[in-house]
Amino acid sequence: MTDARPPGADEATFIAAVRSGDTARFALVTERHRRELQVHCYRMLANYEDARDMTQETFLRAWHKRESFKGHASLRTWLYRIATNVCLDFLDKRNDRTPLLSEPSDAGSKVLYLQPYPDRMLPEDPQESVVARETIELAFIVAVQHLPPRQRAVFIMRDVLGWPAPKAADALELTVASVTSALQRARVTMRERLPDRRLDWRSPATHELSNDERGVVKSYVDAHERNDLDGLISLLRDDLRFAMLPESGTTTATAKEAVDGWLSGGLFQRGHDDWRGITTTVNRMPAVALYLRTPDDPEYRLFAIAVLHVVDGKIAELTGFDAAGKPWLGLPATL
Numbered sequence: 001m002t003d004a005r006p007p008g009a010d011e012a013t014f015i016a017a018v019r020s021g022d023t024a025r026f027a028l029v030t031e032r033h034r035r036e037l038q039v040h041c042y043r044m045l046a047n048y049e050d051a052r053d054m055t056q057e058t059f060l061r062a063w064h065k066r067e068s069f070k071g072h073a074s075l076r077t078w079l080y081r082i083a084t085n086v087c088l089d090f091l092d093k094r095n096d097r098t099p100l101l102s103e104p105s106d107a108g109s110k111v112l113y114l115q116p117y118p119d120r121m122l123p124e125d126p127q128e129s130v131v132a133r134e135t136i137e138l139a140f141i142v143a144v145q146h147l148p149p150r151q152r153a154v155f156i157m158r159d160v161l162g163w164p165a166p167k168a169a170d171a172l173e174l175t176v177a178s179v180t181s182a183l184q185r186a187r188v189t190m191r192e193r194l195p196d197r198r199l200d201w202r203s204p205a206t207h208e209l210s211n212d213e214r215g216v217v218k219s220y221v222d223a224h225e226r227n228d229l230d231g232l233i234s235l236l237r238d239d240l241r242f243a244m245l246p247e248s249g250t251t252t253a254t255a256k257e258a259v260d261g262w263l264s265g266g267l268f269q270r271g272h273d274d275w276r277g278i279t280t281t282v283n284r285m286p287a288v289a290l291y292l293r294t295p296d297d298p299e300y301r302l303f304a305i306a307v308l309h310v311v312d313g314k315i316a317e318l319t320g321f322d323a324a325g326k327p328w329l330g331l332p333a334t335l
Helices: 009-020 023-029 034-045 050-062 075-097 138-145 149-160 165-172 176-192 211-224 229-235 255-264
Strands: 236-245 251-253 273-283 285-293 299-310 314-321
Touching: 009 075, 023 050, 023 075, 034 050, 034 075, 034 138, 034 149, 050 075, 050 211, 075 165, 138 176, 149 165, 149 176, 176 255, 211 229, 211 273, 211 285, 211 299, 211 314, 229 236, 229 255, 229 273, 229 314, 236 255, 251 255
Parallel strands: 236 314
Antiparallel strands: 236 251, 273 285, 285 299, 299 314
16 A cells, blocks of 8 residues: 655655665654654553664664665655564564563553653654544553554554554555454454543544643642641542552552552651652653652652542542662653
8 A cells, every 4th residue: 555645855855865875864854753653662562661762773674674665655654664563573572571461360460561651752743643642641551552463553553543454454464354353353452441431542632731630740749748648548539540560450449548558568657758759741641750768868769650540630540650760751860
């Protein structure tokens, strides 16, 4: 399947770079697509660091395959095709070593490689790059990981990027019939994993946080910094869905049960912990980078990242990521 249009400026510049062997011009024209390709790789892999690496591998593979680009399809389509296959090759190797999903348990499967995605690395224009809020939220990313890799690729190409079946089939070297069948199976899985979410993700959603979200995030930081456990409990819904990754799967608990669990696990020492919080956004969701200072340490050190899903002024889902000792998302290691 090819795009029925003449080459545009990007394609003409790219072809000129290929013919001249001009690596600087090649880098300039492909770099424009880095952020959207990185988001695409993240949807495939659920891991920010792996997505960065596979995007770079996409550009390396594109350079080596540069002579195969004739301008019949858009440069963007050609790069997406390469990126998808780079990710599929990576998944073949990664899943040979360790399963992406843990064995099912009472708490449900967990995604062992899941990392949050910093909003500052999202494409600047969500309308053009088709980055809808629902397709970068953690719940969506986790649900997609339950699809087998090629079914995952079909689903993302067809239902997220909006590619027609022949175009997706050409990119994955599959028949149109097999793409259609894979998409039908993928949609069934996604409906099971996201029963309360709409399944049309091609309309970009707003990026701005609501007043409710801003207020809850501020109160969440304040409760930590004051060691106000009752205040923290008041922010949580009684059917809170909570996960602390990579250690645990998602559990449902009352607000008090959740905080009592954090206390028994040593996460809070009532009245003695010294916390600071930095508000940020990841996966187009409000988040807090939590820093902890122990009595014998003059500095606050990055401890965890809490990603919050706020519904009607309460935290309905809280996904925590252990960030201790890690250079996460460009955040400062100490305060």
